[in-house]
Amino acid sequence: MTRWYSEKKREHYYKEAKRLGYRARSAFKLLQIQKKFHVIKKNDIVIDLGAAPGSWSQVAREITGEHGIVIGVDISPVKPINGVIFLQGDMTKDETIEKIRNYLGDRKADVVISDMSPDISGSYSVDHARSIYLCEQALKTVDLLLRNNGNFVCKVFSGEYLDSFIQKVNDRFRVVKQFVPRASRKSSSEVYVIGKYFKKN
Numbered sequence: 001m002t003r004w005y006s007e008k009k010r011e012h013y014y015k016e017a018k019r020l021g022y023r024a025r026s027a028f029k030l031l032q033i034q035k036k037f038h039v040i041k042k043n044d045i046v047i048d049l050g051a052a053p054g055s056w057s058q059v060a061r062e063i064t065g066e067h068g069i070v071i072g073v074d075i076s077p078v079k080p081i082n083g084v085i086f087l088q089g090d091m092t093k094d095e096t097i098e099k100i101r102n103y104l105g106d107r108k109a110d111v112v113i114s115d116m117s118p119d120i121s122g123s124y125s126v127d128h129a130r131s132i133y134l135c136e137q138a139l140k141t142v143d144l145l146l147r148n149n150g151n152f153v154c155k156v157f158s159g160e161y162l163d164s165f166i167q168k169v170n171d172r173f174r175v176v177k178q179f180v181p182r183a184s185r186k187s188s189s190e191v192y193v194i195g196k197y198f199k200k201n
Contacts, residue, residue: 013183014140017055026076026115027055028183029192030153036038037194040064047100047109048072049091050116056086057098059130069102071109091116091137097144108147110166114138114154128159134151135165142172148200158189162170169195 006169012150013025034040046060051072060070061083070084078086085103089096107130116128135156142152152173156162173195178182184185 022055022058023053025183027059028113029115029181030056030059030113031135032181032183033179033194034059034063035190037151037153037177037196039113039153039196043067044110045069045104045107046071046111046113047141049112049114049141050074051086052078053075054078054081054084054086056084056113056115056140057081065166071103073100091097091134091141095148097141100141100145105110109145109150110147111151111168112138112142112146113152113154114141119154123126125195128157129161130191131155131157132159132161136168139168139172142195142198146198148199150198150200152195152198153195154195155190156194158191160190162191166193169193173198 013028017025017027039047040060040063043066044064044098046064048057048060048070051057052074057070057072058081064107072084072086073089073091074080074200075090077088087099089099118127118134119198138154156165174197177194178191179194182188
């Protein structure tokens with residue numbers, strides 16, 4: 001019954017994504033996060049890490065409006081979206097952060113969102129450790145490019161290193177929450193960490 005429900009739900013979000021013109025069902029995860037936590041506002045500058053195929057950038061663009069700025073970054077190329085800047089690069093490399101910084105100039109981002117996932121190896125402990133590593137790269141981006149009181153959303157796979165990662169987010173943000181959107185698969189171990197009100201040093 002659970003599997004049937006999970007597949008039905010997956011199909012529902014897939015169909016809804018098609019119907020509404022989103023590139024992937026993951027758009028609904030960000031929409032559900034936004035509804036609960038209000039992380040993105042109109043006219044914000046948003047950096048979207050792990051942007052391919054572009055559904056989170058689509059949602060961010062809708063929320064920020066024509067005067068907002070959305071910068072999507074991914075190791076893979078992303079098909080253009082009107083009003084979104086896509087940069088191709090590996091977030092584990094400093095040069096990619098420099099690319100974003102060069103685009104921003106002297107501005108800082110209002111929000112950093114990350115839906116980055118590692119290539120799945122099949123070994124849960126390896127995948128979890130790789131997920132944590134990517135989340136720490138996202139936090140590095142936060143440290144360098146997020147403004148004081150800015151917001152953060154990051155996908156992570158649950159596991160033994162989650163608590164220590166949450167502590168690092170707690171060190172940087174005044175409010176930290178964990179959230180599993182309804183659009184996540186029941187079988188998935190993913191959880192979204194939301195940080196609000198960045199404590200810029």
